[in-house]
Amino acid sequence: MLEIKNVSFSVSENDGDKEILRDVSLTVPARKLLVITGPNGGGKSTLAKLIAGIERPTAGSIFFDGEDITDLNITERARAGIAFAFQHPVRFKGIRVLDLLRLATGKNASVAEACEMLSQVGLCAKEYINREVNDSLSGGELKRIEIATVIARGAKLSVFDEPEAGIDLWSFQNLIKVFRKMRNEIRDSSIIIISHQERILRIADEIVVLKDGRVDRRGTPDELFPNLCDAASVSAPCRMAEED
Amino acid sequence: MPELNQLQKKILEEVADLHKVPEGAYNIRSDSKSVGRRSTENIEIVPKTDVSGLDIRIRPGTKNESVHIPVILTESGLRETVYNDFYIGEGADVLIVAGCGIDNCGNQDSEHDGIHRFFVERGASVRYVEKHYGQGDGRGKRILNPVTEVTLADGASMEMEMVQIKGVDDTDRRTVAKLGAGAKLVVRERLMTHGEQRALSTYDVELNGKGATADVVSRSVAKDDSLQRFDAKITGNAECRGHTECDSIIMDRGRILAVPALEANDVDAALVHEAAIGKIAGAQLIKLMTLGLTEREAEEQIVNGFLS
């Protein structure tokens, strides 16, 4: 489904180039859920942006369904079937939750359909459907709306960047259910979730640990879990897991 | 029952959301002539005798009634100044829909300057909606220079919705308001300019009585080579609260000048001004593009939402 081949990404800074991703190669087969984890600053969000076309790799290429999409822009990739839930969702003055869901589904979804999409992420639909996606929403509400818009697209490849961030415990339980359900009904699609949460890592078909811009380790949850918590590699998932 | 042609109907829809002759009191002015007028038991519309315009008198205590006074200009080169005075009696609660649409297919400028005065008596409340619209592909300009003067007696309130989204080449809008004790003014202005259009909007609000409040908010978008100026002044002469806000998006080579002014002449006057001008945030465009919209489509959605 998705193939990332020798992708590097660097940005120029005052004191020369800064390498954010170095020679990353990854494959996400159809019908699989891949979870990417690793310390903050490791390059996870950057990789997600490269997949969505928001950033372009400085080297390497990206294939989707066998087609080289490295030179496709954001819109073209979206239309090809890639959906992306931002780590930090965007606010819009004057655009309502309903409008955003309609834009996401590309059709004039009825209020009932939109409500269904929202209740999946634990939002009482009636209260939210006509709210503007602006500063009046809390971070957690915004995050859940962002997740709902991506689920609503029913894309071939859905990428979620830290969906758990800013979400309270009750909603988090719900979220796990949503991802489990997505995993179970995956059919011909694939899912990538960037996460620090043990419970999300546990439902992965494969886990990739991204660290200092490189693939540090990869494997199934059973293969990786015994060692995932040693301080040398990633501490974040374990710390978060203990908290909940 | 006036006979309206297709063009008149189209403009009525744009400026007053009217698909047929409105309920309640109305006057439809088309190319300087009244083509339909109705007074009701509580709302009297009388043409002025000295100048062009109307006296509109609303009886005290009138509730849930409306007045529509749309203006249509279709003759290229027509320039008119119209004086409308509204007297809103004590305790009344009414909707007033004004608005002007100009269709100019000719090469001469068309201009309508509406001078509106509102005398809102004690405890009365008015919702006022004014839409301006222009169309036609002639070289003649479509010009609208409205002047609105509002006098709110003690405890009176007025909510004004002013919209100019399309097709007006030049506008110089001036709004002056004087508020008594406990009076309340809310203004929601939405403005979009494109091409070489120019729009100036000036507010001068005096809060003269204890407990008066004013909230003047303008949202605007300046596209292409257009120019806007938002000039809002609130003067607090008593214990009062005033807030003005200018929230604008600039695109292309558009220019916007926001000129805030607050004057507090009483130690208990609390006045606030906010202004923000900037281009569409890149992240907003990117988000909508990840939903499959092109950059243009994304821009359009963001602008439409912003002005909705």
Ligand SMILES: Nc1ncnc2c1ncn2[C@@H]1O[C@H](COP(=O)(O)OP(=O)(O)O)[C@@H](O)[C@H]1O
């Ligand atoms: N456009 C950019 N310019 C400069 N530095 C960037 C840019 N994008 C990301 N970075 C840096 O790259 C590193 C990886 O960031 P990110 O992909 O957000 O990591 P993660 O999501 O794993 O926390 C960080 O050090 C971040 O500051």
Ligand SMILES: [Mg+2]
């Ligand atoms: Mg990140």
